[in-house]
Amino acid sequence: MPASPSLADETLLAFDFGLRRIGVAIGELRLGQARALTCIAFEDNVQRFAAIALLIKEWQPTRLIIGSPRHEDGREHDMTARCRRFANQLRGRFGLPVEEVDERFSSAEADATLRDGTNASIAPSRQRRLFSWQERKNNLDAEAARIILQSWLDSHATPA
Numbered sequence: 001m002p003a004s005p006s007l008a009d010e011t012l013l014a015f016d017f018g019l020r021r022i023g024v025a026i027g028e029l030r031l032g033q034a035r036a037l038t039c040i041a042f043e044d045n046v047q048r049f050a051a052i053a054l055l056i057k058e059w060q061p062t063r064l065i066i067g068s069p070r071h072e073d074g075r076e077h078d079m080t081a082r083c084r085r086f087a088n089q090l091r092g093r094f095g096l097p098v099e100e101v102d103e104r105f106s107s108a109e110a111d112a113t114l115r116d117g118t119n120a121s122i123a124p125s126r127q128r129r130l131f132s133w134q135e136r137k138n139n140l141d142a143e144a145a146r147i148i149l150q151s152w153l154d155s156h157a158t159p160a
Contacts, residue, residue, distance in 0.1 A: 013037075013055060014065040014149030015090075016103065016141050017083045022048060023141025025149045026059055032157050034149035036142035049093060056094055064096050067103030067148040074102075101152050103144070 009030055016023035021041050027034030040051045066087045069079045087098045 010062045011059060012063050012065055012149060012152070013059060013061040014067070014101075014145045014152070015052075015086070016067045016144040016148055017079075017086045018141060019043070019082075021141045022052075023143065023145035024052075024055060025142060025145035026061075027146075027149045027153055029153065029156065032153050034146045034153055036139065036146040039139070039141045049089070052090070053094070056096075061096065064090050064094070064098045065149050065152045066090070066098060066100050067144065068100040069103050099152065101148050103148050 010028065012027050012029065012034075014025040014027070014034065016025075020043060021039050023039050024037045025034050026037045037055070040048055042048045042051060064087075066083055068083050068087075069077065071077055084100065087100055090096070091098045
């Protein structure tokens with residue numbers, strides 16, 4: 001029986017949940033870096049969870065991170081409860097630990113990052129390339145998931 005991975009070896013998938021799209025990012029605790037992965041654009045739950053199942057099978061994460069939206073002052077709003085339900089569905093369907101992370105301002109930060117071309121998860125040769133509105137729209141949710149996951153990774157970094 002193979003040894004279970006240590007916390008330092010964890011691979012994580014993060015989700016920026018939305019009613020129309022779910023942004024997905026991947027990261028490794030050992031490297032402490034997240035990168036935008038994809039956007040799931042199905043509104044039907046059967047298709048959404050089938051796409052998530054394929055990602056889990058491919059990447060074999062040990063933990064899932066979900067952005068939990070809040071008002072600027074920290075109060076919950078309608079989407080907070082929907083994200084919590086999504087987190088509970090992930091726990092039940094995939095049997096993986098799921099953590100919720102405050103995602104205030106992640107979409108605004110993602111748009112700014114894509115607008116000015118400073119995304120650290122993009123290859124250096126393309127980093128200063130400016131994205132059109134359509135490209136930003138198509139990548140916004142995955143970039144927001146990257147920001148959510150990077151926040152989690154930064155808060156769980158092991159001091160050197």
